Amino acid sequence: MKLMVDEENRAVTDVSEALPAAEAAPGAADSSPKMRARGVNVWYGEKQAIKEVSIDVRPEHVTAFIGPSGCGKSTFLRTLNRMNDTIPSARVTGEIELDGEDIYSSGMDVVQLRARVGMVFQKPNPFPKSIYENVAYGPRIHGLATGRQELDAIVERSLKRAGLWEEVRDRLTESGTALSGGQQQRLCIARAIAVDPEVILMDEPCSALDPIATAKIEELIHELRGRYAIVIVTHNMQQAARVSQRTAFFHLGELLEYGETSEIFTNPKVERTKDYITGRYG
Amino acid sequence: MTDVPARAPTDWGSSEMTGRIARRYAAERRFRWIGLGAILLSAGFLALLLFTMVSNGARGFTRTEVRLDVDFAKAALFLDPATVRASGDKAALAGSDLQNVVSKAAEARYGPKGARLFADTAWLEVLDAIESDPSILTRTATLWLPASTGVDIAAKRASDAEAERTYEGLRAGNAVRTRFNSGFLTSADATDPAAVGVWGAFKGSLLTMLVTIAIAFPIGVLSAIYLEEYAPRNRWTDLIEVSINNLAAVPSIIFGLLGLAVFLNVMHMPRSAPIVGGLTLALMTMPVIVIAGRNAIKSVPPSIRDAALGVGASRIQVVWHHVLPLALPGILTGTIIGMARALGETAPLLMIGMRAFIATPPGGIADPATVLPVQIFLWSDEVSRGFVEKTSAAIIVLLVFLMAMNGVAIYLRNKFERRW
Numbered sequence: 252m253k254l255m256v257d258e259e260n261r262a263v264t265d266v267s268e269a270l271p272a273a274e275a276a277p278g279a280a281d282s283s284p285k286m287r288a289r290g291v292n293v294w295y296g297e298k299q300a301i302k303e304v305s306i307d308v309r310p311e312h313v314t315a316f317i318g319p320s321g322c323g324k325s326t327f328l329r330t331l332n333r334m335n336d337t338i339p340s341a342r343v344t345g346e347i348e349l350d351g352e353d354i355y356s357s358g359m360d361v362v363q364l365r366a367r368v369g370m371v372f373q374k375p376n377p378f379p380k381s382i383y384e385n386v387a388y389g390p391r392i393h394g395l396a397t398g399r400q401e402l403d404a405i406v407e408r409s410l411k412r413a414g415l416w417e418e419v420r421d422r423l424t425e426s427g428t429a430l431s432g433g434q435q436q437r438l439c440i441a442r443a444i445a446v447d448p449e450v451i452l453m454d455e456p457c458s459a460l461d462p463i464a465t466a467k468i469e470e471l472i473h474e475l476r477g478r479y480a481i482v483i484v485t486h487n488m489q490q491a492a493r494v495s496q497r498t499a500f501f502h503l504g505e506l507l508e509y510g511e512t513s514e515i516f517t518n519p520k521v522e523r524t525k526d527y528i529t530g531r532y533g
Numbered sequence: 534m535t536d537v538p539a540r541a542p543t544d545w546g547s548s549e550m551t552g553r554i555a556r557r558y559a560a561e562r563r564f565r566w567i568g569l570g571a572i573l574l575s576a577g578f579l580a581l582l583l584f585t586m587v588s589n590g591a592r593g594f595t596r597t598e599v600r601l602d603v604d605f606a607k608a609a610l611f612l613d614p615a616t617v618r619a620s621g622d623k624a625a626l627a628g629s630d631l632q633n634v635v636s637k638a639a640e641a642r643y644g645p646k647g648a649r650l651f652a653d654t655a656w657l658e659v660l661d662a663i664e665s666d667p668s669i670l671t672r673t674a675t676l677w678l679p680a681s682t683g684v685d686i687a688a689k690r691a692s693d694a695e696a697e698r699t700y701e702g703l704r705a706g707n708a709v710r711t712r713f714n715s716g717f718l719t720s721a722d723a724t725d726p727a728a729v730g731v732w733g734a735f736k737g738s739l740l741t742m743l744v745t746i747a748i749a750f751p752i753g754v755l756s757a758i759y760l761e762e763y764a765p766r767n768r769w770t771d772l773i774e775v776s777i778n779n780l781a782a783v784p785s786i787i788f789g790l791l792g793l794a795v796f797l798n799v800m801h802m803p804r805s806a807p808i809v810g811g812l813t814l815a816l817m818t819m820p821v822i823v824i825a826g827r828n829a830i831k832s833v834p835p836s837i838r839d840a841a842l843g844v845g846a847s848r849i850q851v852v853w854h855h856v857l858p859l860a861l862p863g864i865l866t867g868t869i870i871g872m873a874r875a876l877g878e879t880a881p882l883l884m885i886g887m888r889a890f891i892a893t894p895p896g897g898i899a900d901p902a903t904v905l906p907v908q909i910f911l912w913s914d915e916v917s918r919g920f921v922e923k924t925s926a927a928i929i930v931l932l933v934f935l936m937a938m939n940g941v942a943i944y945l946r947n948k949f950e951r952r953w
Contacts (some may be wrong), residue, residue: 372841379859388854
């Protein structure tokens with residue numbers, strides 16, 4: 252689908268071009284987006300869940316999607332690695348590119364796409380297998396390791412990056428489901444980064460966790476930022492402000508505002524955003 | 534804000550309240566007693582069934598033996614012990630008139646009706662005795678030979694006066710004993726109740742079940758996977774779902790007719806063979822496995838599928854690596870139920886000819902055979918009174934078979950069950 256810019260509504264959606272110098276994050280000089288969405292619409296049957304969303308996801312940045320419940324943040328997130336394909340009634344139009352390559356084109360292999368665009372879910376969902384197997388599963392099915400030693404190294408590195416290694420190094424054979432909620436979520440993050448993705452999508456990764464586990468995950472997101480492009484959906488305003496460099500505000504399936512997190516939180520340009528952030532709405 | 538009238542404070546101690554509480558407790562107690570009663574009633578019925586079966590059937594596993602001294606030297610068999618020992622001279626042994634030797638010896642010992650004390654097949658045991666120790670041919674040997682059905686019944690329960698008298702006479706002379714009947718577990722059907730065995734039917738059942746599970750399990754599980762994981766939701770899949778549910782409720786004899794029409798009349802498969810019985814029962818078992826499999830697959834949390842898809846697993850990898858292992862315990866439970874039903878099934882097998890009298894155990898799935906429930910049905914129909922205990926004994930064998938099968942399935946299920 253061609254990019255159709257409705258000037259009134261969309262003038263603010265693509266402010267990334269307008270604010271090139273204000274980046275605080277490392278790697279800001281790289282102005283080519285990692286993922287680029289143009290005029291994306293999603294329907295569930297007759298109901299339109301996402302309306303004409305255009306957004307750029309920058310590499311080595313954390314992008315937060317905020318907005319009231321049912322506004323389509325998660326739906327949009329799931330279009331970025333085609334997880335909506337599993338819902339029979341879902342239909343996606345528009346263009347989404349990963350490194351300039353259309354991910355909905357017939358040439359794109361969805362299995363490879365999901366390896367390149369990893370995902371962490373709202374509820375920690377480790378496989379009912381050992382901790383080791385949880386992390387090794389992705390590299391194994393994609394053939395990323397040639398031998399046991401290499402696989403061991405990948406598992407160790409992934410668990411270290413996810414900040415879980417010290418806690419589980421002596422019990423890698425125990426079931427992943429025996430860990431605490433926060434540890435399970437970090438295990439899921441380790442599982443996602445074990446296949447060396449370029450983008451990590453996180454769908455409210457802390458909503459089922461206590462504050463301490465949440466703080467650990469946020470810390471982890473900070474550390475991962477330099478390596479991956481991270482997109483995080485969150486209901487927690489403070490979290491969005493803490494972890495992200497850029498924030499997108501969704502409302503009723505539309506992207507109302509997108510820009511620097513500091514800008515969105517201190518000086519929102521759209522009235523609705525201001526109402527939502529200040530807690531008067533949503 | 535004050536337009537709602539203030540409510541009078543609730544009096545928790547009022548008689549109305551205490552009465553309500555008392556009624557609530559009474560209802561709870563009543564329900565508990567009724568539930569307990571239901572459990573006790575069903576347990577009682579089960580105990581009664583097992584007690585009747587075991588007390589009747591235990592006697593089916595034993596046989597009565599009568600003592601007989603045979604003087605082989607006098608019997609003029611013209612058999613040389615050395616030859617028999619060296620060559621196992623079976624032809625000479627079988628050709629010799631052992632039947633006559635037995636009846637002669639019996640008449641000499643127990644009077645003119647003596648031959649009637651022994652089973653028709655008693656001479657076979659004499660043959661076995663000679664084979665195992667040819668030296669007895671030169672002397673008088675004491676053998677315990679199977680009693681005739683009349684004596685056997687008299688030994689086991691109330692019989693007619695004459696048989697009772699004969700039995701009492703034998704017992705007084707210490708000429709009768711009761712032993713475990715190993716032949717019942719190793720031989721096949723026979724016309725003489727003293728010689729029947731359950732091995733033929735057991736093996737038939739085993740082969741039939743193997744065919745059934747080999748056909749029904751893979752097809753059932755693959756259908757369930759396809760319907761749950763791949764098939765689009767539309768009118769066709771709805772139709773298939775309704776059809777499968779209906780198929781599971783179809784009376785089993787209809788499947789027998791189907792087997793008769795398709796496997797025998799169209800495909801010309803061998804009559805009375807375990808292959809046909811197994812195919813027919815597989816048709817019957819498949820819908821049960823499909824339904825159980827679909828439910829088990831449905832109960833695998835979608836978050837596991839998401840997790841696997843999220844790291845880039847293909848659909849078939851999601852199914853084989855995650856969904857199927859987690860659904861397997863549930864699928865196995867369904868399979869147990871289906872197989873147990875198939876094992877106890879009689880009607881459809883009667884339709885495809887598995888009720889024939891077959892005196893040799895089947896050697897393979899294409900040989901004529903019968904199965905345990907059909908064997909029980911046939912024996913229960915026999916007029917000869919010696920079959921009563923045999924029927925109960927066969928029922929015990931069937932129940933043990935069933936329990937063993939369920940035990941294996943439960944073991945497998947527990948092995949594959951994962952804790953969350």
